[in-house]
Amino acid sequence: MTEPSQDATMSASPEDLARHAEKMAKKKAARDKIMATKTGEKGLIIVHTGKGKGKSSAAFGMIFRHIAHGRKCAVVQFIKGAMSTGERDLILRHFSDLCEFHTMGEGFTWETQDKARDMAMAKAAWEKAKELIRDPANTMVLLDEINIAIRYDYIELADVLTFLAEEKPAMTHVVLTGRNAKDELIELADLVTEMELIKHPFRSGIKAQIGVEF
Numbered sequence: 001m002t003e004p005s006q007d008a009t010m011s012a013s014p015e016d017l018a019r020h021a022e023k024m025a026k027k028k029a030a031r032d033k034i035m036a037t038k039t040g041e042k043g044l045i046i047v048h049t050g051k052g053k054g055k056s057s058a059a060f061g062m063i064f065r066h067i068a069h070g071r072k073c074a075v076v077q078f079i080k081g082a083m084s085t086g087e088r089d090l091i092l093r094h095f096s097d098l099c100e101f102h103t104m105g106e107g108f109t110w111e112t113q114d115k116a117r118d119m120a121m122a123k124a125a126w127e128k129a130k131e132l133i134r135d136p137a138n139t140m141v142l143l144d145e146i147n148i149a150i151r152y153d154y155i156e157l158a159d160v161l162t163f164l165a166e167e168k169p170a171m172t173h174v175v176l177t178g179r180n181a182k183d184e185l186i187e188l189a190d191l192v193t194e195m196e197l198i199k200h201p202f203r204s205g206i207k208a209q210i211g212v213e214f
């Protein structure tokens with residue numbers, strides 16, 4: 001429900017204002033009661049998937065929140081790497097003491113055209129990811145575009161699922177991005193967001209632009 005405008009509030013009768021205040025007080029009491037039951041904490045497995053834009057951008061938003069709170073975190077990029085990005089440049093320039101950044105891919109698969117090399121890079125990225133997740137100093141690790149590496153069988157889904165279920169420290173958050181997240185990963189995750197594509201400028205002939213895509 002939208003909040004009433006200032007003009008509407010000024011023209012409301014004292015009775016209307018009293019009813020509104022009472023309604024909001026009841027809503028707050030109900031909300032506070034719900035929030036009082038939410039006392040648990042755990043390291044979350046978070047999946048950003050779907051055909052729409054914003055999967056990595058939203059994940060980097062959480063990385064920057066960690067940095068803002070002075071918490072150590074890390075990023076492993078599984079696919080991207082052929083070009084610089086604003087997020088990587090900013091982190092490496094100003095926040096490398098709080099956030100390790102490892103670009104392990106060499107671009108999208110249609111650009112490298114070397115499946116054996118792509119697989120080797122993806123496996124190396126997964127080994128680095130496991131090392132960073134095991135490190136108790138890191139409270140969040142972002143595995144950017146890992147879903148693509150899993151989709152193309154560059155790394156084994158079963159290995160990822162087993163590691164996250166059995167070896168991830170209890171209070172470490174792990175974020176996995178990329179289209180076509182496997183159903184088994186979605187089932188394991190605590191938080192899953194699917195980005196839906198409604199419109200995209202690429203379809204109108206607009207190229208990827210600085211500050212939006214990278």
